[in-house]
Amino acid sequence: MASTQPLKIGIIGAGIMGRAHAGFLAREEQTELAAVADPYTTALAEDAGVPHFTDHRQLLRMEKLDAVIVANPNAFHVSTAVDCLDAGVPVLLEKPAAASYAEAADLVAAAGRSSTPLLVGHHRRHHPAVRAARRLIGDGGLGRIVAVNGMWLTKKADSYFDQVWRREPGAGVMLINLVHDLDLIRHLCGEIVSIQARTSNSVRGFDVEDTAGVVFETESGALGSFIASDAATAPWGWDQATEDDPTYPYNPTSFCYSIAGTEASLSFPQLGRYYHEGPSDWTRPLSLRFEAKEAGDSYTNQLRHFAAVIRREAAPAVTAADAARTLAVVEAAARAAAEGCTVRVADVLGG
Template identity: 50%
Template sequence: MSKRLQIALVGAGLIGRAHLLRIEASPDCALAAICDPTEAAKAIAAERSVRWFPSQREMLAAMKPDGAIIATPNALHVPGAIDCLEAGVPVLVEKPLAESVAAAQKLVDAQARSGVAVLAGHHRRHNPIVKAARRIVGEGGIGRLVAVNALFLIKKPDDYFDVAWRREPGGGPVLINLIHDIDNLRFICGEIDSVQAITSNATRGFAVEDTAALIFRFSNGALGTATVSDVTPSPWSWELSSGENKAYPQREGHCYLIAGSEGSLALPKLDFWHYQDKAGWWEPLQHESRGVEPIEPLAEQLRHFCAVIRGSEEPLTGAADAARTLAVVEAVAEAARTGATVTPAPLRVPSGTGAA
């Protein structure tokens, strides 16, 4: 068996500790160091008898791990990742890749200069449900893609908003939650060329939106909609219907409906609907379940990151790919603010670098 890779954890907050648990359970890697200026992080490192550093720069001056996971606040993702790339250390960067497309472009450029691998932490792409849906749609299993409907309808508890920034613009479901669903839709259905959006704060009355309705146009000609709200008791979200995160009580419900010219697909159960022979609304629809065996996505993402470090697999989500998801999210915010149809900002991807 190959030697276990030494992975540094940069940022030991909530998501950082989730990565830490997967590292400790992994047969592929081990924890090399924790980089985080807090006393809590220093204590976590001491408990595990691993080296602690206030920052990745101090860590890189003292050692060179095989890889690093960047799980810091969003605005620190790009500088932390660039420090590692310049030292020749591959990175797994938590989503969103950056706080803005402009910042993400800096990381895309740095990856191109260094040639060192970047894996973006859109962990839902590692879920076998999402991979199966991408395969079915990509192989023409539902014919030509026609329309897509995505739902994120959930109720956040009142005390969630005791944190002031969650009541202000930028702290709502469009920028905080929708990025996951947009990335899933891009991965399954293809690139998004334009967006329209309208938001409302009528239920809670905070400055931030609590509900939004969106329209997408995909590059392949399909149309899509997304309905987003964090004020309603509902099973219609990836969080509650997929069972992916055990912190959420799983409930029966669909979150993505994907319609094609020859059939349709409902996620997360991968229910497949089609006509057997003659097609038309008078005819009986046939139903099949395309369900798959579950895999814990964060653990699978870590296994994949180790394979990327070793050079046996290419990053499932590279820096430029994750930046395109961020560009769609920014376009949604602009469309909601202006009422216009908005095209996601273009990304400059250096040719021949593998950055796409």
């Protein structure tokens, strides 16, 4: 029977995202922040008036928690999540699930051995427009997908990179940002099977890329392209187009994906469906209909889903294995960029 008590949730990693999660927990009646672990800052715990631990293992030992949210740097994701699973504490693990596909494979193995649930924080999958687009595509509303095009272009403040981990391997625009978009493309358009890529660090000059372009093929034979940069002043990308996170000002003329099928095409996130009344022919005018979507935002929907996962009322919508597959695509893109060739995702999956 579902408990009416708020779920007591700990946060591991109290930086930008950990603090954002604390805000989401406070907004929901069924959750409350119970404790924080972060080796370098006590600010969030002090602000929230909850116990603070410098080591997450101490938090797991000392506090009786219903679950934790892990939002520490990518390099610690797998070891931290495995500690939580070993302690029997359900986890919402921020994306990327790991800093590499090999590490993600360790997480998949640990999650497979454990009866404790783990949800990976690919929050965009819980967005109402994503849910509506997936339904429409699944119902054949676009016909067969032919092509998909996407952009994630924005300018991060230089101070964002004061945190050393964001300039080092394990970060970069592909693992921090494009990972979201490639995950959604898999979710909406089917598995990506091969990829070509170019990356550049010429604007910021860090070890990791600030800009990346990819061309890929899905298992059904659709082709796609995507360009991402954290060094460009531009309106096109999920964050500016969706109003999903008020941190990023909404730009109503922005968009992030165009998905083209044999029978119709979809603008995203507007969900404008372009189609011909009668037979398709480029000399005939296209009709435009906006698809309905539910109200809500992805972080709230994700947290509500996580609450159901904690209570064992739902299975995780994004498993370690699913998220690992997204990382395999990112890794294939990184190899393709380094070697200047096409990389099959199956070759990454196969080791």
